[in-house]
Amino acid sequence: MKCLGLMSGTSADGVDCAIVEITPTKKRPKITLLSSQTRPYPPSLRKQVLLAPTHGKVAELCHLNAAVGEVFAQTALQTIKQANLTPKDIRLIGSHGQTVYHQPNPIRESKVGLVRSTLQIGDPAIIAERTGITTVADFRTRDMAAGGEGAPLAPYVHHLLFQSKRQSRLVVNLGGIGNVTFLSAKGGLEDVRAFDTGPCNMLLDGLVLKWTSGKHQMDRNGRLGRRGQCHDSLLKTLLSHPYLEKRPPKSTGREEFGDSYIKGVLRQAKAKRLSLEDILATCCAFVARTILDACEVFHGNVEEVICGGGGVKNFALMEALRKELEPRVVGTMDQLGVDSKAFEALAFAVMAYQTIQGIPANVPSVSGARHAVVLGAVVPGKTKISIRL
Numbered sequence: 001m002k003c004l005g006l007m008s009g010t011s012a013d014g015v016d017c018a019i020v021e022i023t024p025t026k027k028r029p030k031i032t033l034l035s036s037q038t039r040p041y042p043p044s045l046r047k048q049v050l051l052a053p054t055h056g057k058v059a060e061l062c063h064l065n066a067a068v069g070e071v072f073a074q075t076a077l078q079t080i081k082q083a084n085l086t087p088k089d090i091r092l093i094g095s096h097g098q099t100v101y102h103q104p105n106p107i108r109e110s111k112v113g114l115v116r117s118t119l120q121i122g123d124p125a126i127i128a129e130r131t132g133i134t135t136v137a138d139f140r141t142r143d144m145a146a147g148g149e150g151a152p153l154a155p156y157v158h159h160l161l162f163q164s165k166r167q168s169r170l171v172v173n174l175g176g177i178g179n180v181t182f183l184s185a186k187g188g189l190e191d192v193r194a195f196d197t198g199p200c201n202m203l204l205d206g207l208v209l210k211w212t213s214g215k216h217q218m219d220r221n222g223r224l225g226r227r228g229q230c231h232d233s234l235l236k237t238l239l240s241h242p243y244l245e246k247r248p249p250k251s252t253g254r255e256e257f258g259d260s261y262i263k264g265v266l267r268q269a270k271a272k273r274l275s276l277e278d279i280l281a282t283c284c285a286f287v288a289r290t291i292l293d294a295c296e297v298f299h300g301n302v303e304e305v306i307c308g309g310g311g312v313k314n315f316a317l318m319e320a321l322r323k324e325l326e327p328r329v330v331g332t333m334d335q336l337g338v339d340s341k342a343f344e345a346l347a348f349a350v351m352a353y354q355t356i357q358g359i360p361a362n363v364p365s366v367s368g369a370r371h372a373v374v375l376g377a378v379v380p381g382k383t384k385i386s387i388r389l
Contacts, residue, residue, distance in 0.1 A: 001021070001091045001353065002022075002034070002085070002089055002090050002091060003020055003021075003093070003094065003353050004017065004019050004020075004076055004079070004080070004092070004094070004349055005017070005094045005350070006072050006075065006076060006094070007095075007347075007348055008041075008068075008097070008122070009175045009176045009344065010099060010175065010176025010177050010202050010253050010254050011175065011176035011201045011202050011310070012049045012098065013038075013040065013046070013205070013217070014038045014039050015038065015039050015041070015071055015072055016036070016037075016341065016344060017039070017076060017345055018033060018035070018036040018079075018339075018346040018349060019033075019034045019036070019083050019085070019090065019349070020032060020033050020034060020346050020349045020350065021034055022349070022353050028160050029353065031157075031160065031161065033339055033346055035079060035082060036079070036341070036342035036346075037075075037078070037079050037082060038341065045064075045071065048060065048064055049064065050254075050258075052064060053100050053101050053253075053254045054259055054260070061121065064121050065121040065122065066123050066126060068097070069121075069122045069126035069127055070126055070130070071122075072097070072122045072127050073126055073131055076130075076133075077130065080131075087131050090131075090133050091385065092133065092135075092136065092349070092352050092356060093131065093134070093135040093349075094135075094136050094137075094348035094350070094351055094355075095127055095137045095348065096120065096348045097121055097137055098120060098121050098122050099118070100120070100121055101118065101253075101255055102118045102140075102151065102253040102255060103117045104144070104149035104252075116144045116147075116148075116149070117144070118140045118141060118150050120138065120140065122137070124137035124138070124379045127379075128379040131381065132381050133381040134378065134379065134381040135352075135379045136351075136356070136376040136378050137377055138377040139348065139351060139361075139375045140153065140375075142373045142374070142376070143367050143373060145373075146362075146364075146370050147368065148364065149249050149250065149251045150251070151251035151253075151367065152179045152181070152195070152196060152251060152366065153347070153375075154173060154179075154194075154343070154344060155194040155363050155366050156350075156362065157346070157351070158183065158194075159181075159183060159189050159192050159363075161336075161338060162306060162336065163183050164183065164304075165186050166185060167303040168182070168184050168185045168298075168301050168302055168304070169182075169183045169304045169305070170183075170294070170295060170298070170304070172309075173308055173309045173343075174201065174308070174309040174312060175201060175311070176199075176200060176205075176253075177200060177202060177252060177253055177257070178196065178197040178199070178287055178290060178291065179196045179197055179251075180195065180291060181193070181366075184301070185303075190365055192363050193248065193298065194248075194363070194366040195249055195250050195251065196250060197291060197293075198243060198252065198287075198290045199257040200317075201309070201310055201314075202254065202262075203257065203261075203265065203283055203287075204218070204219060204280060204287075205218045206258075206259070206262035207262060207265065207266060207276070207279055207283065208224075208276070208280070210263070210266055211266070211279075219280055221314065222284070222314035222318075223315075223316075224276060224277045224280050225277065225280035225281050225283075225284050225314070225316030226281075226315060228275065228279070228316075229277075229278050230282045231278055233272065234265075234268060234269055234272060234274065234279075234282045235282050235285055235286055235289070238265070238282070238286040239286065239289060247297075248366075249367055249368035251367075265283070266279070280316065284314070284316045284317045284320040285320050288320035288324040288325070291324065292324040302328060303329075304331070305325055305328050305331070306333055306336065307321070307330065307331070307332050307333070307340070308338070308341075308343045308344075309343070309344070310340075312333075312334070313341075318330070351375060351376065354374075354375075355374055355376040355378065356386075360373050360374050360375070
């Protein structure tokens with residue numbers, strides 16, 4: 001079955017799309033990436049998405065839900081065409097959407113009890129209508145309904161693709177938010193552990209965006225960060241954030257490390273009269289330290305580190321990681337035959353496939369859910385597709 005995955009992370013730099021072929025086997029499905037691409041958001045739409053968590057009004061969120069859905073649908077159709085396929089060749093779409101708010105810490109509601117919530121936009125009905133392909137979306141909400149944090153979700157696919165019988169691995173996602181998945185040697189799905197480590201590209205990109213007044217959106221290839229020096233005082237301040245002291249399961253996002261947080265970091269850095277190069281070098285060291293601290297959560301039993309996400313293109317960040325994590329081997333998903341940039345989109349194609357099979361794809365040991373559940377809400381396309389329960 002050919003399935004398509006769609007994803008936009010907390011950096012909101014664009015929509016990642018991956019087409020995969022999934023073949024069932026006795027132990028686990030065989031997953032082959034056929035094509036992938038990233039389509040940037042139009043600048044005005046990206047600005048609205050970035051402001052939505054803190055400044056978005058109901059009318060604006062209503063509009064964004066549909067507008068982002070249209071961009072997701074266009075990206076899917078463009079990727080299908082790029083792969084020399086037609087929409088009829090794709091049986092299923094898995095869309096994570098664009099997270100605008102994630103509230104994993106329960107809030108007590110009168111006469112209801114503790115309530116967790118999350119909101120992803122990118123209307124799946126629009127995706128299904130424009131493409132004609134059955135679309136699975138809202139993956140986080142069922143896990144949260146079962147008492148989980150609804151994130152991270154990728155560890156299920158990390159287990160499918162990267163579990164090793166020879167050595168324990170730490171899979172690191174260097175996305176807008178950093179997260180880690182611990183795969184113990186010879187372990188099963190029930191042994192997987194994972195959590196969000198804190199800000200990553202969201203912080204690095206945000207600093208560049210604000211410093212340059214929107215002229216530049218990122219430190220391409222980490223060129224600026226590589227020229228800077230880590231500032232110990234700022235690093236110590238960054239490492240004192242309360243989120244870093246929380247024990248897993250835990251997850252976070254732009255609501256905690258978004259615009260106001262980035263402004264605060266920049267304000268402190270300017271008070272110390274640091275250059276942009278030094279700020280970025282310090283923040284790369286900060287991200288690397290949060291990954292090292294994750295290794296300690298797993299009692300240092302990490303033999304190999306596999307990195308994915310857009311951060312693998314940031315050489316300043318990768319150098320900081322290798323320095324902090326030595327003597328462990330630090331590599332990338334690409335070196336294991338999986339496109340780092342396409343991984344998360346690939347993961348949602350796989351999770352949509354499992355949804356249609358009626359197979360749970362959350363990991364209770366990761367999210368804290370009371371039990372395993374089938375994830376996602378299904379919006380039918382033009383072709384009939386049955387769910388196997």
